[in-house]
Amino acid sequence: xxxxxxxKLDEKYMRAAIKQAQKAYAINETPIGCVxxxxxxxxxxxxxxxxxxxxxxxxxxxxxxxxxxxxxxxWRLEQCTMYVTLEPCQMCAGAxxxxxxxxxxxxxxNPKAGCAGSVLNLLDIKQFNHQxxxxxxxxxxxxxxLMTGFFRELREKNRRKR
Numbered sequence: 001x002x003x004x005x006x007x008k009l010d011e012k013y014m015r016a017a018i019k020q021a022q023k024a025y026a027i028n029e030t031p032i033g034c035v036x037x038x039x040x041x042x043x044x045x046x047x048x049x050x051x052x053x054x055x056x057x058x059x060x061x062x063x064x065x066x067x068x069x070x071x072x073x074x075w076r077l078e079q080c081t082m083y084v085t086l087e088p089c090q091m092c093a094g095a096x097x098x099x100x101x102x103x104x105x106x107x108x109x110n111p112k113a114g115c116a117g118s119v120l121n122l123l124d125i126k127q128f129n130h131q132x133x134x135x136x137x138x139x140x141x142x143x144x145x146l147m148t149g150f151f152r153e154l155r156e157k158n159r160r161k162r
Contacts, residue, residue, distance in 0.1 A: 007138075010083070010105050010135065010138045011138060011139055013035055013037050013042070013081070013083040013105070014083050014085070014105060014107055014138045014139045014143070015139065016035045016042060016045075016083065017033040017034055017035045017060075017083040017084060017085050017107065018033055018085055018107070018139065018142060018143065018146065019033065020033025020034060020035060020045055020046060020047040020060060020085075021033030021047060021048075021060070021085045021143070021146050022146070023047045024047040024048040024049070024060070025146065025150055027049075027052055028051070029047070029048045029049060029050065029051055029052060030048050030050075030147075030150060031047075031048070031085070031146040031147060031150050032047065032048040032059070032060045032084070032085055032086045033045075033046070033047045033048075033060050033084070033085050034046045034047070034060035034061050034063070034064040034082060034083065034084040034085070035064060035082075035083050036064050036065065036067075036068040036077065036080050036081070036082050036083075036101070037080065037081045037082075037083065038068070038072065038077075038079060038080045038081075039079075043067070043068045043071040043072065043080070044063075044064040044065060044066070044067035044068025044069075044071060045063075045064055045067060046059075046060040046061065046062065046063025046064035046065075046066075046067065047060045047063065048060050049063065057091070059089070059091065059092050060084060060085075061082065061084055061088055061092035061095060061096065062091070062092060062095055064082065065077065065082075065095055065096075065099050065101075068080060068099075069099065075098075075099060076099065076100045077099045077100055077101045077102075078100045078101075078102060079102055080101050080102060080103075081101070081102060081103040081104070081105060082096060082101050082103070082104045082105065083105045083107075083138075084104065084105070084106055084107065085106075085107040085108065085143040085146065086106070086107060086108055086109075086110050086114075086143065086147065087106050087108070087109045087110040087114030087115070087116045087117065087118055087136070088104070088106075088114070088115055088116050089110070089113050089114070089115055090113075090115040090122060092115075093115035093116055093122035093123055094122060096122075096123060096132055097122065097123065097128055097130050097131075097132065100130050101132050102132060102133060103132060103133040103134075103135070104116060104123060104132050104133070104134050104135070105135045105136075105138050106134070106135070106136045106137070106138070107137075107138055107139050107140055107142070107143025107144070108137075108140050108143040108144040108147065109136060109137075116134055116136070117134065117136060121134070
């Protein structure tokens, strides 16, 4: 596949992940969204629901992995690509390796907690039995703007409460 064609596909699916992030935003959750693609079809979607579900595991990536695994009828998601608006944390990076995802495409990086290149890169540790190809910065400005807007609004709400 030509590089320009690959970028267009990456942007198409990252826009689908952004739609998931907007669902999280709408319910006052940190706006992180994720989709998993197999053979040109979205087979798993997820968005952050930690506060809503009162569940520390309710990250967008975990939700999408569960749905994709159910759709595939297998825990192995080989030949699948994950598109996620924010760099995965250590838990989600571990789940990516455990589920054998082939590729991960990230919108914006997370310098405080990211484990796909920022703090460390769990997706490319040669001692593990699996590594995932990583692409970063796809629709970075849009993904970053969602996060920035959400936290700006949250700070304003908290100021008004005082």
